[in-house]
Amino acid sequence: MKKLTPLLLLFFCLPVLACDEECKRNAAMEEHNVDFPGYLNASYCQDTSVDFLLRARESLQKYRDGKLETGHKGGIRNIRNYLQQRKQWLLECDNYLLLTGQGRVFKDKETTERIVSSIDSVSNELERLMSVGGGIYVPTNQLGGATARFDQLFMVVDTHRTDLQLRGQLVIR
Numbered sequence: 001m002k003k004l005t006p007l008l009l010l011f012f013c014l015p016v017l018a019c020d021e022e023c024k025r026n027a028a029m030e031e032h033n034v035d036f037p038g039y040l041n042a043s044y045c046q047d048t049s050v051d052f053l054l055r056a057r058e059s060l061q062k063y064r065d066g067k068l069e070t071g072h073k074g075g076i077r078n079i080r081n082y083l084q085q086r087k088q089w090l091l092e093c094d095n096y097l098l099l100t101g102q103g104r105v106f107k108d109k110e111t112t113e114r115i116v117s118s119i120d121s122v123s124n125e126l127e128r129l130m131s132v133g134g135g136i137y138v139p140t141n142q143l144g145g146a147t148a149r150f151d152q153l154f155m156v157v158d159t160h161r162t163d164l165q166l167r168g169q170l171v172i173r
Contacts, residue, residue, distance in 0.1 A: 021100075028099040042102050045093035049105050050170065053161045056086050057154065064150040071138035073130050076146075080126040087119045111160055118153040125149045 019027070021041055029035060060079070067075050094105040094112055106112040125146045129138045164170035 024100040024102065028096075028101075032099050034099065036096055040092065040096050042097065042100075045097055045105055048089050048093050052086055052090060053157060053164075053170070054172065056082075057157050057161075060150065061154065064147065064154075068143060068146060068150070069140065071129075071140060071143060073136050073138060076126050076129050076138065080123050080130070083119055083123045083126075087116060087123070090119075091116065106160055107163065114156050115153075115160065118149075118156045122146070122149045122153050 025036060025041070060083075063075070063079050090105050090112075097103050097105060104112045106115055129142060129146055132138050132142050161170060165172070
């Protein structure tokens, strides 16, 4: 009976010592004096990350291959805004996951910074293109930088996606 008592005590105390998502969220809000939106949780952040790796990547590729070459500034502005919005969502998730001790939005700090830096690079180039000339179209000879920056972003995203697939952390059906 003496050996059973500590085991029973441990069994009943473990649930009290465990810290679930809500516990981590509340602790992070108190410790870092931040207020997280109600929708923000690890599942939402996982979905946002995967959505960027798959659907946003596909959408950006379609734009780069079919519409970028037209040089229409309206499309350039829309894609830049799209990228900025996705970056904001990803950084919000990264901050949440980091403060709650649940990792990073992409595998680690280096990967997250690489992807965000590539997003910034594309976004900055698109902003530069919007300021070129006075019309609604960018001269075709000015688009090479944007094409190269899109390709760099795709390479970084594809490398990360492949790494996740090899580790069995991303399954595409």
